[in-house]
Amino acid sequence: MSAELTPSPVSGGNYLRGVIERELASALGADNVSDDVQDRQDAAADWSWQSKFISYKGLEQPAPDFVVRPGSTAEVERVVQIATDFRIPVIPRGGGTGTQGGTLAPYGGIALDLTRMDAIVDLDEESLVVTVEAGIDGPTLEEHLNERGLTLAHYPGSYHMGASVGGFVAARGSGVVSTKYGKAENQVLQVEAVMPPGRTMTTLRAPSHAAGPDLLQVLVGSEGTLGVITQAALRVDPLPKRREFLSFSFPDIFAGMEAGRLIMTRRLRPATIRLYDEADSVKLQEWVGTPFQGTLMVIMCDGDDELVDYETRAITELAERAGGTAQGSDVGRIWWEGKYEPYAKGKLPQPPLMYGTFDQVARFRDLPEIYRAKKRVIEEEFAEYGARYTAHLSHWYDWGSMLYDRFYVDNPPEDPAEAMTLHDRLWDAGILTGLAHGAVLNDHHGVGIKLGRFMRPQLGEGFDLLRSLKDAWDPDGIMNPGKLGFGPPRAPRL
Incomplete structure (x- = not known):
């Protein structure tokens, strides 16, 4: 009678995992390779609502199989070589502060934590x-x-x-x-x-x-x-020798948009222009302490004295021409000194609140209708959920600006699947409305996994050309799969 066999911890699939882990440890040192559950969960998480909601519900993040911490470009090369040999994903990670699910690992693989490379x-x-x-x-x-x-x-x-x-x-x-x-x-x-x-x-x-x-x-x-x-x-x-702050109130956000357009098309170069609609200026007052409610524009000019003097005079003239009323320098200075307060003191939105930031970018001619249309679609089509819409414009260009607009639902469904479905419906409504009125998908938060489904509608035939570049440079599809709308790798995960 044969003795009962004890399953080996490195048999079958575990054997392959062991091989890969040993190769990674040989390349980077065992201290820089981990398959610990918490390390893998931490490496997957970012600041996206999905990731925060998953944690809030006590669910598992879509996590990698390994977390590695290379200390040089040569070690990164070796990790990518190993990943290529075994056809498993590589998910690069920096500080994990993204908001688009860029570090989630739906296909497993190797999370490549670059924070040791800080020289x-x-x-x-x-x-x-x-x-x-x-x-x-x-x-x-x-x-x-x-x-x-x-x-x-x-x-x-x-x-x-x-x-x-x-x-x-x-x-x-x-x-x-x-x-x-x-x-x-x-x-x-x-x-x-x-x-x-x-x-x-x-x-x-x-x-x-x-x-x-x-x-x-x-x-x-x-x-x-x-x-x-x-x-x-x-x-x-x-470093600028001087910073000077201006602030203006406007009858509505559209007058503020016109002021911003005049400033930028005259090729003035303030360091900062931030224009808040009424709802966002209330939020700014709560978060930072600015003593104003209404449509607010905050401006900061910096540089040498002569440049700052010229720009503040010229900007004041243009803002007043557009209907602005000067509110003095203190409002802008309070904003500048408190700009990180929401992040430092936990004032950022968190689940169970549902939220999302679109931050689409457009030409000046298109911005007013994009704002109107998105506010309408969020607040009217999702009225049964009490959806709210707020916006500010915070990054300005010679030809246009970005609309940092956000939806909020105070009491989303408790069921995770229902909540995720509502979240995606809100994103579909906001993004597709913006695209239909001339907006570009995203200004500076990136695409990640959250916005990948909009890349083809945004780029049209250009998406297939971009995909062909991805296929040529990464034929196995192992580099951060699922992001930018590129889909899964060409090999199953471990």
Whole structure:
């Protein structure tokens, strides 16, 4: 009579997992590889409503099989090589502050945590260019630059939550002074990236050239679906000598939009313009303490005295021409000093409240009707749920602005499936309404898994061309699968 066999912990599928884990440990060191349940859950989570709702309900995040923490580009190469050999996904991760489900791992695989790669590689003070590893966070880099009288001038809402330079670039991120200093795609000059099957590419040293199409901007905004950004060279600026604040009230948001249009089409360059509708200005007062309710515009100009004096005079004239009434500098200063308060003190929305931020971008001519149409569709078609709509415009361009608009449902369904369905219906209504009136899908939060289904309606035939690029660069589909609308990898998960 044969003895009863004890199942081996490395038999069948577990055997393959063991092989992969040992290869990863050999490449990175055992301390930098984990299959611990909590580590895997933490690596999957981000700041999207879906992820927060999953945690609130005590459910499991769609998690990777392993979490690895490389310390160099060579180690990232080796991880991508191993992933290619076994045809398993790679999900790059920085600070995990995204809002689009970009770090969720619906197909398992390897979460590639880049936060160990946080070195400042070079500071070229003649050209005002800093080169850093992708895992460095904004405040750490800014402290180093400020000691030399410089700034990256990239201050997103996630600034003190761990947001990394790699995340800035990979999702085309933006900060509160982007109107003057640009978004991440304007500040990045060069990247190094690891692509399947483990090769490293570095884009050209100068971003302005006529040497064919720009590979830099193909990688910028690719959200880890084409490769892993491991280094970035970024333009930096001198710290401004002076900041001056203005604020104006308007009869309605449309008069404020006209003021913003006049300022930008006259090619003035305030560092910040933020225009709040009545509902959002109430929220701003509650969160930050600004002493005003109504349609509010806050402006900040910076630079040398002569420039600031000229811009504040010219902007005041244009704002008043559009119907604005000056509210003094204190409102703007209070906003500036308290801009991170909602993030630091837990005032951000959280489940069970249902919410979503569309942040679509459009030309000036289209913005008023986009606002009207989206407010109407959210508040009328979802009236049975008490849906509310608020908006502000916070990033301005020569040709238009972005609408940072949000829906709220105070008492969503308790059932997780019903809640997720309502959440997606609200997103469908808001996004498709925006697209129908000339908006572009997203300004600076990225696409992730949450907005992937809108990429084909947005791009049309262009989506198939983008997909063909993905297929050529990542033939097994292992790079952050499920994001940007690209769907699953070509191999089953472990």
